[in-house]
Amino acid sequence: MEAYALLRRAPLFAEVDDAELRRVAMRCNVRILGAGDILVRAGSPQRDVFYLASGAVVLYRRNHREDVTMALGILSGPALFGDAEWAAGVPWMVSVRAEVDATVVCIENAAFAKLAQEPAVAYRLYRDACVRHLLANHTAQVMAIYDVETRLLRLLLDHGERVGQRGDDAMILSEPIGPVALAAHLGVNRRTITRALKSIEAQGWLVREGERWTLKRLREMEGILPPHLLGFSTTSGEQGAVFSRWSGQLGRDDS
Numbered sequence: 001m002e003a004y005a006l007l008r009r010a011p012l013f014a015e016v017d018d019a020e021l022r023r024v025a026m027r028c029n030v031r032i033l034g035a036g037d038i039l040v041r042a043g044s045p046q047r048d049v050f051y052l053a054s055g056a057v058v059l060y061r062r063n064h065r066e067d068v069t070m071a072l073g074i075l076s077g078p079a080l081f082g083d084a085e086w087a088a089g090v091p092w093m094v095s096v097r098a099e100v101d102a103t104v105v106c107i108e109n110a111a112f113a114k115l116a117q118e119p120a121v122a123y124r125l126y127r128d129a130c131v132r133h134l135l136a137n138h139t140a141q142v143m144a145i146y147d148v149e150t151r152l153l154r155l156l157l158d159h160g161e162r163v164g165q166r167g168d169d170a171m172i173l174s175e176p177i178g179p180v181a182l183a184a185h186l187g188v189n190r191r192t193i194t195r196a197l198k199s200i201e202a203q204g205w206l207v208r209e210g211e212r213w214t215l216k217r218l219r220e221m222e223g224i225l226p227p228h229l230l231g232f233s234t235t236s237g238e239q240g241a242v243f244s245r246w247s248g249q250l251g252r253d254d255s
Contacts, residue, residue: 003028006053015120027111033098042095046085048106052077055102059094070187173213
């Protein structure tokens with residue numbers, strides 16, 4: 001689909017004049033990504049702001065010396081990213097990889113600057129930036145305050161809500177997360193994840209039978225987790241859902 005059609009459907013640009021949006025679209029290109037494809041690497045020049053029209057991407061950083069990867073979040077379309085680097089005038093602060101097949105509109109910086117001057121767009125960008133800022137602060141606090149097992153339980157629940165099948169008091173993870181991806185999501189090494197998985201298995205929270213992972217005693221699990229420990233993934237503009245995700249409570253290796 002052409003850039004104009006994708007941008008025209010975007011809630012973020014709903015109030016932009018049609019002629020202006022067509023002019024902007026002429027300075028855009030569309031990228032079709034398969035799961036696992038790298039969109040951009042940390043440290044590379046930031047020349048475009050990305051509008052994720054569909055699919056999902058993971059934002060991450062990797063420390064090659066320590067062999068540790070930290071996944072900073074999963075964005076599901078519709079979502080916008082790269083605007084922070086654009087505003088600060090810095091290279092990409094994160095690497096971006098497609099979590100599933102994704103369609104991305106690359107909006108040239110100068111063209112995005114025109115869009116950002118639209119009052120309705122600026123207001124939505126401000127709200128979205130506030131949510132992302134709050135979630136980033138939350139992530140930093142969680143890493144400092146909570147142990148790996150607690151964070152792992154929340155991550156598995158969040159993943160299960162996206163791709164799993166929930167029954168009365170159990171959840172089957174139809175797409176288990178491997179140790180490498182789990183380590184990246186929590187910012188630890190694989191040895192730490194292996195120990196944490198064995199611990200929650202011993203406590204009866206998780207049953208692993210090959211590729212079939214099942215979370216058990218969900219109500220009990222959700223009851224002991226800190227109520228303000230938020231989930232991992234979000235969709236741009238999802239302010240309300242991010243903070244009510246848990247019933248009102250407040251995979252792949254890097255290339």
